[in-house]
């Protein structure tokens with residue numbers, strides 16, 4: 381192993397101020413809080429199976445899904461640590477129907493899915509935290525409507541992937557930076573200062589269990605991915621973990637496409653705009669990829685409510701262009717929505 385120079389997260393944020401927007405000091409505080417919270421989540425997840433932290437907490441969240449005990453633990457970690465910064469006025473979390481006020485004088489809003497894909501923990505598969513930050517446009521008691529913003533207004537977006545190693549990936553609109561958790565020192569060290577996704581790729585990630593409920597364009601794209609070349613070999617490979625952060629991260633690094641389209645059961649898609657798709661879309665674009673909801677750039681949607689869902693297509697440029705060429709404008713949902721946001 382080489383003795384590579386170690387750059388810790390707080391050093392990187394503190395020194396590379398040009399990569400951290402208009403208020404690098406605030407970004408440092410917020411990212412440090414994310415770092416602390418995710419360190420605690422990492423530690424706790426690692427004890428899964430040894431302590432009584434697995435399984436359902438016995439209630440449902442606003443999406444009607446079983447809340448896992450670890451969802452609640454992760455949520456508390458982010459709330460507590462962000463509260464301590466003084467910078468966050470309110471949090472919109474997947475775990476809470478209403479926003480949570482942290483600090484009325486805070487200048488920023490934080491949206492998060494504190495533990496995405498949490499049912500995967502029971503079977504030892506990667507999960508993630510997804511987060512997004514907006515600057516407030518008003519002062520005073522935070523209101524839920526303040527989160528009704530365009531995705532392109534995000535000033536900080538990122539995720540933590542609790543995988544074979546724990547990785548924190550974020551952007552403030554000046555490239556994508558990744559840090560890996562060092563379990564010996566309990567710190568996050570820089571592993572890639574500027575991630576770029578390959579323009580081409582061959583991984584397609586979609587839950588094919590939904591195949592018969594998908595619009596024809598998406599079905600046709602899936603069939604296209606399954607075509608063989610002239611030598612009879614496959615042209616694409618399918619990967620779907622059911623853990624958005626893990627699926628996206630792999631595709632970003634290797635080249636691929638992730639699709640969670642509208643389905644018959646979920647005509648507006650399954651994933652949430654504010655705290656799942658928006659942050660991933662900002663990372664995707666900053667890495668040189670594309671993210672849309674089917675007809676237009678995802679970051680051009682203005683949220684209408686904090687738990688809003690959206691269809692989601694994201695990935696490498698060439699694969700995305702190909703996939704979008706299969707989508708007709710026939711989808712009623714897309715036409716209605718594109719009228720709304722234009």
Ligand code: F6P
Nearest residue numbers: 496497587622623624625650651
């Ligand atoms: O919270 C959403 C999520 O858990 C994502 O991580 C994942 O991509 C998706 O749901 C999987 O959904 P499904 O089980 O419908 O394929």
Ligand code: MN
Nearest residue numbers: 493495496497
């Ligand atoms: Mn989720």
